[in-house]
Amino acid sequence: MTDTIMTTTSTPATGQKHASVLPRRFLRPLLFLGLSQSDRSYGYELAEAVRGFGLSIDMAGVYRELRSMEQKDLLSSEWEPSDNGPDRRVYMVTESGREALTQAVADLRLARDQLSAALDAVAERAE
Amino acid sequence: MNAPDEIASLIAPKSSALQMLYWRSEILQVMFWLRGEGFGDIVDAPMVERFLGVEARNGVSYLDRLVEEGYLTVDGEWYALSEFGLKQGAREFADSFSDLTKPAHGECSDDCWCHASVDEADACMAHRIEHNHAMDEKHAPKGHTHDGHNHDHH
Numbered sequence: 179m180t181d182t183i184m185t186t187t188s189t190p191a192t193g194q195k196h197a198s199v200l201p202r203r204f205l206r207p208l209l210f211l212g213l214s215q216s217d218r219s220y221g222y223e224l225a226e227a228v229r230g231f232g233l234s235i236d237m238a239g240v241y242r243e244l245r246s247m248e249q250k251d252l253l254s255s256e257w258e259p260s261d262n263g264p265d266r267r268v269y270m271v272t273e274s275g276r277e278a279l280t281q282a283v284a285d286l287r288l289a290r291d292q293l294s295a296a297l298d299a300v301a302e303r304a305e
Numbered sequence: 306m307n308a309p310d311e312i313a314s315l316i317a318p319k320s321s322a323l324q325m326l327y328w329r330s331e332i333l334q335v336m337f338w339l340r341g342e343g344f345g346d347i348v349d350a351p352m353v354e355r356f357l358g359v360e361a362r363n364g365v366s367y368l369d370r371l372v373e374e375g376y377l378t379v380d381g382e383w384y385a386l387s388e389f390g391l392k393q394g395a396r397e398f399a400d401s402f403s404d405l406t407k408p409a410h411g412e413c414s415d416d417c418w419c420h421a422s423v424d425e426a427d428a429c430m431a432h433r434i435e436h437n438h439a440m441d442e443k444h445a446p447k448g449h450t451h452d453g454h455n456h457d458h459h
Contacts, residue, residue: 222342238355241338257337257395265395266341 200233205243207282208233210271213253214279218268244269252278328367331357333376333394336386346386 200208205228212227213219225240247253252275258268271279332348335356340346348356353364368384371377376390386394 220342221338241356264340265337267338
């Protein structure tokens with residue numbers, strides 16, 4: 179169980195390891211992107227979304243960040259009863275979280291544009 | 306960012322009774338969360354450390370206390386939710402712990418990477434532990450031990 183939870187770089191389905199391409203400070207904006215894909219999100223779904231965006235992170239990191247975001251009123255959460263399994267914690271973006279989400283998307287776009295411009299400049303000089 | 310040296314001892318309640326309530330809630334919430342996400346319902350002290358930032362040697366004492374109270378069962382180093390823990394914990398989360406589980410002040414800022422990665426969390430924790438040990442030694446009377454002291458701030 180520990181290995182399953184703590185493995186940060188494995189793709190669960192394949193067990194293949196992949197390198198993280200993003201700094202870990204992108205975790206919160208990427209969690210926002212994951213949260214924006216659905217009105218209600220589960221922790222594992224969000225972890226998978228973040229991994230899909232290219233950031234290696236384990237469940238402990240996701241848990242701590244979600245707690246932090248909830249404490250800052252960016253998220254709300256509740257235990258969702260299930261008839262055929264354990265209750266699950268489900269996360270929703272709050273009103274102030276939506277503002278932060280918009281800012282997170284803007285910040286990511288800015289980072290993308292700046293990196294793209296920097297890479298283009300390097301490529302031009304190399305030609 | 307706030308001065309980390311001043312933050313370490315602020316996050317959990319100060320009285321031992323409230324501290325136990327606080328950590329009971331935190332530990333049970335992690336266990337419920339892991340269970341809901343399909344990772345089972347057992348933890349050990351290092352997992353509690355990684356998820357909650359509580360130093361493992363202190364986490365063991367909290368886990369053992371939860372065993373004594375009937376919330377958990379223990380098998381070697383692994384702790385599992387008991388039937389009582391499942392029922393009682395689920396009920397309590399709905400109401401009475403809502404305030405206790407939201408630290409009012411003293412947490413790291415948004416920019417602290419301890420929120421974002423285990424590596425940074427470990428480094429942050431090591432810093433806090435080092436600081437708290439130094440503070441304990443500075444303020445402790447002769448014969449003092451670290452038992453019952455809380456070194457975490459998450």
